[in-house]
Structures are given as structure tokens and as C-alpha cells.
Amino acid sequence: MHVVIIGNGIAGVTAALALRKRRRDWKITLVSGESDAFFSRTALMYVYMGHMRLQDTLPYEPWFWQERRLDRVRGWVVHVDTAAHRLTFDDGRTLAWDKLIVATGSTPNRFGWPGEDLPGVQGLYSLQDLEALERHSVGASRAAVVGGGLIGVELAEMLHSRGMHVTLLARESAYWNNALPTAEAEMVGGVIRAAGIDLRLSTELGAIEAGDHGRAAAVRTGAGERLPAQIVGLTAGVRPSLGAVAGAGLDAGRGLRVNAQLRTSHPDVYACGDCAEIVDDPERPGRVEQLWYTGRMQGEVCGANVAGEAQTYVRGVWFNSAKFFDLEWHTYGQVRAAASTRPPGERTHLWQDAARRRLLRVDTVDGAVVGMNALGLRQRQDVWTRWITEGRSMADILPRLGEANFDPEFSGKALGQAAGALREVQA
Amino acid sequence: MNRNLTLLGLVLLLVGLGTFVASLFGHALVGGWGGLALTWLPFTAGGLILAVAPYAGTTPGIKNDGIWRGTFSGRGVGAWLLGLVLTGFYCLVYWWPEHLEGAIRALDPLAQALAGGPASQWFLYGYLYTLAVTIMGARMAMRYRHNRYQLVRTASVVFFQLAFGFLVPQLLRAFQQPEFYFTYFWPLKKEYLFPNDLQGLASSGGFGVFMAFWGVAVALVATPVLTWYFGKRWYCSWVCGCGGLAETAGDPFRQLSDKSLSAWKFERWSIHLTLVAVTVVTALVFGNWALGGAWLGEASGKATHWYGFLVGSVLSGVVGVGFYPILGTRVWCRYFCPQAAILGLIQRFYSRFRITTNGGQCISCGNCSTYCEMGIDVRAYAQRGQNIVRASCVGCGVCAAVCPRGVLKLENGPVKTR
Ligand SMILES: Cc1cc2nc3c(=O)[nH]c(=O)nc-3n(C[C@H](O)[C@H](O)[C@H](O)COP(=O)(O)OP(=O)(O)OC[C@H]3O[C@@H](n4cnc5c(N)ncnc54)[C@H](O)[C@@H]3O)c2cc1C
Ligand code: SF4
Numbered sequence: 001m002h003v004v005i006i007g008n009g010i011a012g013v014t015a016a017l018a019l020r021k022r023r024r025d026w027k028i029t030l031v032s033g034e035s036d037a038f039f040s041r042t043a044l045m046y047v048y049m050g051h052m053r054l055q056d057t058l059p060y061e062p063w064f065w066q067e068r069r070l071d072r073v074r075g076w077v078v079h080v081d082t083a084a085h086r087l088t089f090d091d092g093r094t095l096a097w098d099k100l101i102v103a104t105g106s107t108p109n110r111f112g113w114p115g116e117d118l119p120g121v122q123g124l125y126s127l128q129d130l131e132a133l134e135r136h137s138v139g140a141s142r143a144a145v146v147g148g149g150l151i152g153v154e155l156a157e158m159l160h161s162r163g164m165h166v167t168l169l170a171r172e173s174a175y176w177n178n179a180l181p182t183a184e185a186e187m188v189g190g191v192i193r194a195a196g197i198d199l200r201l202s203t204e205l206g207a208i209e210a211g212d213h214g215r216a217a218a219v220r221t222g223a224g225e226r227l228p229a230q231i232v233g234l235t236a237g238v239r240p241s242l243g244a245v246a247g248a249g250l251d252a253g254r255g256l257r258v259n260a261q262l263r264t265s266h267p268d269v270y271a272c273g274d275c276a277e278i279v280d281d282p283e284r285p286g287r288v289e290q291l292w293y294t295g296r297m298q299g300e301v302c303g304a305n306v307a308g309e310a311q312t313y314v315r316g317v318w319f320n321s322a323k324f325f326d327l328e329w330h331t332y333g334q335v336r337a338a339a340s341t342r343p344p345g346e347r348t349h350l351w352q353d354a355a356r357r358r359l360l361r362v363d364t365v366d367g368a369v370v371g372m373n374a375l376g377l378r379q380r381q382d383v384w385t386r387w388i389t390e391g392r393s394m395a396d397i398l399p400r401l402g403e404a405n406f407d408p409e410f411s412g413k414a415l416g417q418a419a420g421a422l423r424e425v426q427a
Numbered sequence: 428m429n430r431n432l433t434l435l436g437l438v439l440l441l442v443g444l445g446t447f448v449a450s451l452f453g454h455a456l457v458g459g460w461g462g463l464a465l466t467w468l469p470f471t472a473g474g475l476i477l478a479v480a481p482y483a484g485t486t487p488g489i490k491n492d493g494i495w496r497g498t499f500s501g502r503g504v505g506a507w508l509l510g511l512v513l514t515g516f517y518c519l520v521y522w523w524p525e526h527l528e529g530a531i532r533a534l535d536p537l538a539q540a541l542a543g544g545p546a547s548q549w550f551l552y553g554y555l556y557t558l559a560v561t562i563m564g565a566r567m568a569m570r571y572r573h574n575r576y577q578l579v580r581t582a583s584v585v586f587f588q589l590a591f592g593f594l595v596p597q598l599l600r601a602f603q604q605p606e607f608y609f610t611y612f613w614p615l616k617k618e619y620l621f622p623n624d625l626q627g628l629a630s631s632g633g634f635g636v637f638m639a640f641w642g643v644a645v646a647l648v649a650t651p652v653l654t655w656y657f658g659k660r661w662y663c664s665w666v667c668g669c670g671g672l673a674e675t676a677g678d679p680f681r682q683l684s685d686k687s688l689s690a691w692k693f694e695r696w697s698i699h700l701t702l703v704a705v706t707v708v709t710a711l712v713f714g715n716w717a718l719g720g721a722w723l724g725e726a727s728g729k730a731t732h733w734y735g736f737l738v739g740s741v742l743s744g745v746v747g748v749g750f751y752p753i754l755g756t757r758v759w760c761r762y763f764c765p766q767a768a769i770l771g772l773i774q775r776f777y778s779r780f781r782i783t784t785n786g787g788q789c790i791s792c793g794n795c796s797t798y799c800e801m802g803i804d805v806r807a808y809a810q811r812g813q814n815i816v817r818a819s820c821v822g823c824g825v826c827a828a829v830c831p832r833g834v835l836k837l838e839n840g841p842v843k844t845r
Contacts, residue, residue: 040790040791040792042791046792049493050501052792052794052797058793292791293790297787319786326487326573378785382786385786408574409575409837410576410578411576
């Protein structure tokens, strides 16, 4: 049995490991056009900023792949023939498979902006993007980043670390407020500005203008303002990367459609990670999850199912984390971003310290805790997951908030203050 | 503003260094306190400014930008030159102190004031060591000012070096007491369990008896108890002078440690072999003492001598510190220190200490492993959601500090929940 996995990111690699654990004698091949070795995409920013070398982002040493007998093939897949069980690379090589796992990740969104193909304009997703960014950075003094999400703020921080003047354009009226409630969004926006980034909210990209050498020289906002920029970062989200399976006859929507066992419309083809769209989730049909940990969890389930088990992918209580310059964010469960859409019975409770460095928010539905946001406070996942699963009340969790503390020792009394001062608020 | 400040720091440091080098060659401009002040005031002030200025005006938080591109911190030309200077200095201190005579004499006023006698190469060494720990301790505190664990811990190592690593031994000398370091124990200070040394201490009077008792009691009783309760960190990153230097002066080099599996394999052999060696040496000394020197003749003396040369001088000094800019800060602590070996065995098998992993939050970025000075592949555990229980972990807490996703926390708790 030969299982071929397109994509050696977290989803593909986790699937390979889960499969190897169950099937010692199957041949497993990991295919990628991007890199020979599995690296941590989430660490790209730290390589650019000089915190780490590229080799420090590799989660496994070379012996690991040999020991697990995971073959690796470098190349871009351009066609998958599901009838013949064969795939074709861009250089004409072919590879036969018995079962196929598609774990091709994402690709940055483009919206047909004028000038988006100019040299100096780029997204930040792949190793090749990182290399391009290094090239573009030579001699650049001003940069514009378009898109107010998590990667936008990372790219802004990266460019800023090289001494560039960075303008960050976001359509929203407060930073990432389609995911963050106003208080959080304002705190994050404050941090971005305090770091020296020129944050422009409620601002759309109009066009990218070329300079004398045909390279990007400025962006023009929707309102017509011209902002000089030799580097233009486009970080307006990502979408599933489906180039490899285009024309393969597999059912695809936003992503490659899979059932809860992560199997596609073809019985021998599975998909996991960023590129998969989970269709038969009763709560949220057509769900695409573009996170590191969901890639890992999907890979685990996918590998098991390819090995012949019948595991169902259950994500569990939602969580996520990020870091906005120096400000860390932890979230567990569901927190409503837009106060205007809050149904009756749902309440939100907020605490912020005077210096606006820390924040804790807890949402309840009919008195039961359903989600929380923490900024500048590290919070323990297992404790909040338990509280949310058990639907604890505020009165119940407030006295034991300390149990959820995950800040370093001696970190002081922030959480105690929060417990005493969490108040119900409107937004 | 920062640029002017840096320039001022650089000028002051160079004045200090210049007069220091001049004094090495016997060209002190002025003698006595004046000469001392002329070298060490600008050196200290310049060092402090250079250590702290880069962080002035920055927001509190992790500041690792450009570390791997730095000539000193990224194994560039500067690192190799610095390594040469450091190894060279250690060789002079251990084997050719006569070349340091000028600098040693320049410290005489201070030695007189503290210890009531002239300075020696060891006084110079202790003085520079303590200065490095203090100046770079200020840097460490500035870098991690957002992290209370790092502040408390840094204050602790600086205090123990300044007080018990430097001042107290000098004061003991002033009061005609035997030389004694209250923060070193067998097997790091192997003599502190040697029968002749214990007898020597005890025969020097009441305080000597206390010192002899202290050395034995901490080595045999306090060490296992404290390590059970707090892990190895109570010593290695809070008290120990070697650890103190690594945690302060060594901070710019912590990322250079080798994270490979082969390095871990080497470490497990080398560190336990040193422990065996020091145990054998101690046993020989005891045997010889019990039999009144009749047993094995010269063997115990020879063994002690060679152990002192190889382990005490070459591995802990020349390689251990001299190679900071090339191999990272904890080469001695990780591969050779017999004290670390004992504490590590206790920590690995019977301690309440662990680094807890926060569920599934790890994004496998690798910051934790990169900045682990002991070369532990922290990420390998964190990405599987496993707690980290490793013999070599000194509990410096930097992995937890640099983790951008709040995944790691140093904790003490019931042994069975590790
Ligand atoms: C800068 C950045 C920061 C991020 N930070 C975070 C974070 O902090 N937390 C978080 O949860 N998530 C983060 N993410 C998202 C996270 O990295 C992704 O969700 C995750 O990497 C997806 O993993 P995957 O295995 O599905 O796909 P990928 O990692 O994209 O791997 C897919 C691989 O398949 C290859 N491939 C695609 N098509 C082909 C083809 N036709 N032929 C051959 N090979 C092909 C790709 O080149 C790629 O190597 C970040 C993403 C970026 C870009
Ligand atoms: S630094 Fe944190 S997120 Fe990164 S690998 Fe280590 S534990 Fe995981």
C-alpha cells in the first residue's frame, strides 16, 4: 500500500505520523513543492526578524524522517488522476498512489487590486514569500501592509524590526473587530500604534502605483491618499490552495469538501488542514479551519482513517492565541465580537487594568460561561475548557480564577484584581 | 538619543579597557585608588550604559530582533575574537598569572580595604567575574522587565555572586578566617567533603566548625530536599556563581547551544562520567586519609591534581566560559558539572518541578528550543502537549518568557502530576 500526501505542512506531516503509528509496513510519501523539510510556517516572522535561523524552525531533525521511514519528494503537483491513481508534477514526473491525502494548505487572497502584480508587492505565506521579502527589503525604507488580521500585524512587526516606516491599512473601524470586541480591538490598535506603526483604520486599498523602475512605489487609499511604499504586503486573508486537485473531479467548494471522517468525494482521497472544507458539521456546514492546531487535529484524524479506522473529527471547545507586538492574547470558547448582534440572555463581563495592558472578558449565555478573551494574561486551557464544558456560572468561577492563571511565577495580582472587578458591560 | 548614549557608553568603556590594558603592561597612569577609579569607574559606567541603552525607550517585552545577525550573538567574527580573548584570559589566570601582574597590583587598594592584604590573580578574577555578573545582570533585568520571575531570579544570582561569591570570602580573610564559599558544595567544590580540609576548617575555631558543618549539611541534606521541592533551579539559576555568569553575561549567547539528539546523548555520558570521576577522587582521598597515607601512595594526590586541572580549570573555565560566544553559555553546566549531575538526577526522578504545557496552544515555532541554554528541545514536548521533565533543565524560565503563545509555565506541584 502506498499512501501519498501532497503537502508537508502540519496537517500532512501529522497525518503521516498518525498513519505510520498504525501501519508499520505501508509506504508513505510526503510531497511538497515548497520545501524539502517540514518547517514551522508560524515561525516565518521570527526568521525574518533574526530571532531564529530557518533551521531552528524545523520541528524534527533529519534522522527523524529516516527512522519513521517517511519518504519525501520535492515538486509541484499539477494534476491528480483519480481514476488512474496517479499524480503528475510540473516537470512531467508522475507518482502512483493507492490512497491520497491532500494537505495543500492555503494561498493568500488577492482581490484584483490595480498593481497587485508589481515587483515589491507580495503576501506572506510560504518560504518563497520570505525569500522575496528579503530581496524586497534591500534598500526599502517605507512599507504598506494591507489587511487587518493576524498576519497583517505580524508582517508590520517584521518590517518595522528592520527600521522601515510601516503603514497598516485596515478596512475595519477598530483593529480586527470582526473577531475582537471593541475594547480588545482598541487595546490591540493602541499597541500597534505605540510600537510606531502608522495604523490607518476604516481605510481601503485603492491601487498600487509603480515607480520609475516598474517596482511598487506607493499605495493609494480608497480615499485617494498616496502613501509611499517600496514594499506592499497583501495580507487580506487566505483561501484553500487547490491547484493540485483542480480538474481531478473532486467535490470542492471554498475548500476540498470532506465529511467528518475527512474523506473527499472519492473513496481513496482524503483531505485535512487549511485546504479542507468540512461539510457535514451540523453546527457550521462548509467550515474551513485555517489554524495550526486544527491542522494538527485534522491530520491526526485523517491519518487514523486512512489506516482504516473510522474516527470523526471533533474540534472541541474553540481556542486560539496570538501576539500583537508585546501583547499576548488567549481565547477560549465563543466570545461575541459585535455587541449589536448579542441576543437576549447573552451577557458580557469585562475587566481592564488602568494602564490598559491587561484585559479579561467573560461571556455567558443564560448564566453559563461560554467564552473568554484575555489580553496580557496567560490563561490555562484545560481549566477554561472545563468551565465552559460544564457551563459554570460567574459566581462559581470568580473565586477560583487563580486556577486558570498561567502567567510566570511572581506575576502579581492581576487576576485577583480581575476577579474582584469583572463587571457586566454592554460592549 | 539612544545613539548618543551608546556612543558615551562606548567611549567610557574604551577608556576603562584602555587603562586596564595599559596597567597590564605596567603603565598605570596613577597608582592607588586614583588608578583603580580611572579604570573601573569608566569601565563600569560604560558597561552599564551599553548593557541598558538598547532597551531604553522600547516597550517592555521580548527583544530578540537581529540576534542571529549580531556579530557577537550570531557566531560572527566578533564572537570568535571574543572567544579568543576569553580563553586567553582564563589561560593567563590559571597558568601564567605573572602576565596579569600590573592589573592585579592596580586592585591592591580594594583588596587591602576588603581583605586586609594584597590582591592576587584570584582576586582579579573574582572581581571581574562579579563585575560581569552585575553589569550584565542589569542588562538582563532591563531586557525582561516585564517578567517578574526573571527580575527576582536575576536579583538573586547577582546578590549571591556579589555577597557570597566575592565579598564574604574577602571579609573572612580580613578576619583571619579560612577561605570559604557558602554557595558552593561538594561535588562542585570537592574539597568541602575532603577529610583533611574539613579537619583544617574545624581546627580554625568556632566559625570554622560552622563552615565545615555548613558544607556537609547542605551537600548531604539541604540539596536533596530543596531540589525535591523546587527542582534544580533553586541552585543552578538562582544561587550558583557559574550559573550566575551564564544567566547574566551569557544571556546574549544562550541561543548557541546545540539542540541535536547527538548533543543530548553526549551530555548524558559526559556529565555522569564527571560525577563518577569526582566520586572516585573523593573516595581515593578518603581511603588515603583513613589509612594514614599508606594506601595507594601518591595516587589520591595525583588524581586530585589531574581532576583539578582537567575539570576545574580546562572544562569549567577555559572551555566553559571561554567558548560562550561559540558553543553557548552552559557548556560547563550541561556537559560536565558534577553538581548539576546530582541535582539533575534528583530533578529527573524525584522532584515537584516541571514545565507545564498549556494544552494545544503550541504552534511549534521553536522559540523555546532556540533560547534554551541547556539545548533542550522544549518544542518536542510542547507540541505534543507533554510536560517537560528533564535532568538538565536549570529552570531559567526563558523558554516560557520567549514563547509567543503562552504555552509554558515553570511550576512546582505534586510529583505524581508531572
Ligand atoms: C505568517 C503566518 C503566521 C501564522 N501564524 C499562525 C498562528 O500563530 N497560529 C495558528 O494557529 N496558525 C497560524 N498560521 C496558519 C497556519 O500556519 C496554517 O493554518 C497551517 O500552516 C496550515 O497547515 P497545512 O498543513 O494545512 O498547510 P501548509 O502549511 O500550507 O502546507 C501545505 C504544503 O503543501 C504544499 N503544496 C500546496 N500545493 C502544492 C502542490 N500543488 N504541489 C506540491 N506541494 C503543494 C505547500 O507548498 C505547503 O508546503 C500562520 C500562517 C502564516 C502564513
Ligand atoms: S515557543 Fe511556545 S509556541 Fe513556540 S514551539 Fe515553544 S512552546 Fe510551542
